[in-house]
Amino acid sequence: MSGDSILRVFMGYDMKRAFAAIQTDVNAVLAPFGLRMLTFSVLSVIRDNPGLRQTQLAEILAIERPNLVLILDELEGLDLVTRTRARDDRRAYELKVTLKGRRLAERAFTAVTEHDDRMARGLSAEERAALHRALRQIQSNGRSSDDARQVSHP
Amino acid sequence: MSGDSILRVFMGYDMKRAFAAIQTDVNAVLAPFGLRMLTFSVLSVIRDNPGLRQTQLAEILAIERPNLVLILDELEGLDLVTRTRARDDRRAYELKVTLKGRRLAERAFTAVTEHDDRMARGLSAEERAALHRALRQIQSNGRSSDDARQVSHP
DNA sequence: CGATATAGTTACGAGATGTAATTAATATTC
DNA sequence: GAATATTAATTACATCTCGTAACTATATCG
Numbered sequence: 001m002s003g004d005s006i007l008r009v010f011m012g013y014d015m016k017r018a019f020a021a022i023q024t025d026v027n028a029v030l031a032p033f034g035l036r037m038l039t040f041s042v043l044s045v046i047r048d049n050p051g052l053r054q055t056q057l058a059e060i061l062a063i064e065r066p067n068l069v070l071i072l073d074e075l076e077g078l079d080l081v082t083r084t085r086a087r088d089d090r091r092a093y094e095l096k097v098t099l100k101g102r103r104l105a106e107r108a109f110t111a112v113t114e115h116d117d118r119m120a121r122g123l124s125a126e127e128r129a130a131l132h133r134a135l136r137q138i139q140s141n142g143r144s145s146d147d148a149r150q151v152s153h154p
Numbered sequence: 155m156s157g158d159s160i161l162r163v164f165m166g167y168d169m170k171r172a173f174a175a176i177q178t179d180v181n182a183v184l185a186p187f188g189l190r191m192l193t194f195s196v197l198s199v200i201r202d203n204p205g206l207r208q209t210q211l212a213e214i215l216a217i218e219r220p221n222l223v224l225i226l227d228e229l230e231g232l233d234l235v236t237r238t239r240a241r242d243d244r245r246a247y248e249l250k251v252t253l254k255g256r257r258l259a260e261r262a263f264t265a266v267t268e269h270d271d272r273m274a275r276g277l278s279a280e281e282r283a284a285l286h287r288a289l290r291q292i293q294s295n296g297r298s299s300d301d302a303r304q305v306s307h308p
Numbered sequence: 309c310g311a312t313a314t315a316g317t318t319a320c321g322a323g324a325t326g327t328a329a330t331t332a333a334t335a336t337t338c
Numbered sequence: 339g340a341a342t343a344t345t346a347a348t349t350a351c352a353t354c355t356c357g358t359a360a361c362t363a364t365a366t367c368g
Contacts, residue, residue: 002214003199003202003206003211003214004199004214004215006198006199007195007198007199008286009270010266010270011176011270011282011285011286011289012173012176012177012191012266012270012273013195014285014286014289014290014293015172015173015176015289016173016177017216018289018290018292018293018296019166019169019170020296021292021293021295021297022292023170025296036323037166037170038323038324041158041167044160045157045158045161047160048157048159049157052157053346053347054346054347055345055347056157057157060156060157060158061158062171062174063324063325064325064327065348066326066327066348066349067324067326068347069347069349086346089333089334089346090332090333090334090346091332091333091334091345091347092333092345093346093347112164113163116164116165116166118295119166119292119295119296120165120292120295121291121295122291122294123288127284128165128288130284130285131165131284132162132165133281134277134281134284134285135165135172136168136172137275137276137277138176138273138277139168139171141175141272141273141274141275141276142172142176142178142273143175190354192354207315208315217355217356217357218356218358219317220316220317220318220319220356220357220358221355221356221357222316223316223317223318240315243364243365244364245314245315245316245363245364245365246314246315246364247315247316309368310368311366311367311368312366312367312368313365313366313367314366315362315363316361316362316364317360317361317362318361318362319358319359319360320357320358320359320360321356321357321358322355322356322358323354324353324355324356325352325354325355326351326352326353326354327350327351327352327353328349329349329350329351330347330350331346331347331348332345333345333346333347334343334344335342335343335345336342336343336344337341337342337343338339338340338341338342
């Protein structure tokens with residue numbers, strides 16, 4: 001008995017431990033590419049949504065705009081992403097992935113997919129699908145409280 | 155379509171989002187008790203394992219011993235936990251929860267349990283059990299790589 | 309006894325995340 | 339159309355979590 005059985009009844013605890021395992025592992029997988037979980041996510045979303053603005057990207061990834069700035073500085077410094085002034089709104093930048101970035105993202109994506117499969121060993125396809133469903137349900141349970149609060153103070 | 159569909163195929167991404175939701179929420183639940191997720195976890199494990207040493211506690215929670223020091227300083231300063239020199243090993247401390255700590259932990263535990271149920275709304279008991287199983291499987295998949303590495307360099 | 313290991317600590321750094329205030333550009337309003 | 343407010347990005351700053359290396363004191367082993 002591992003001593004933390006009192007905490008194992010909580011989804012939050014099991015999830016913290018599982019996520020820590022994944023994050024440590026995926027960061028090790030991404031290190032050879034010069035990426036981490038967060039920069040990989042940013043790169044992937046821009047690649048999938050070329051021309052995205054920083055505010056939209058922050059919204060999609062649920063991070064604050066200021067935190068995005070340094071991440072984009074990093075990716076831009078690595079020549080993986082470009083910031084181009086938007087013609088229709090010269091305050092905003094259009095984000096795009098460079099050719100170099102596209103190539104790197106593709107290889108990293110394969111590596112992360114393999115990693116994800118590795119972390120899912122022992123789970124059937126149905127169990128994996130059920131896990132995704134459960135995780136999204138939890139997210140929406142968390143969001144609904146936020147939304148309720150925001151709606152009540154418009 | 156939210157723009158992050160490219161990432162939604164990864165357990166790691168869905169889990170990061172779900173865990174962020176839980177952590178934000180549970181910290182709000184614990185704030186009135188003067189606790190956060192981490193201090194609550196430490197307090198709960200000591201309560202469940204009186205006399206525990208710091209090294210053992212760090213091992214159980216999978217955190218580094220140095221990080222535990224400040225957390226225990228905090229809990230000790232709040233009169234929730236005591237460090238007593240072990241008679242058989244004067245380097246070590248025996249950790250115990252004070253009466254005040256026991257009372258607080260009990261109330262906090264109830265609040266966190268309710269919170270966990272709230273975050274699990276929409277999931278059946280079977281789905282919840284399956285979620286725990288999946289999360290533990292993932293943890294053990296992560297750990298097994300570590301173990302393999304350690305065993306290969308004894 | 310002397311070498312080595314262990315328990316806790318200190319010092320430090322990196323990464324992720326959040327808030328407040330600033331600047332430049334756009335939108336709104338009178 | 340000028341004054342005002344809003345928005346995009348940024349800067350500056352603070353906090354939390356987590357990890358490593360080095361130190362002190364005890365303990366153990368040969």
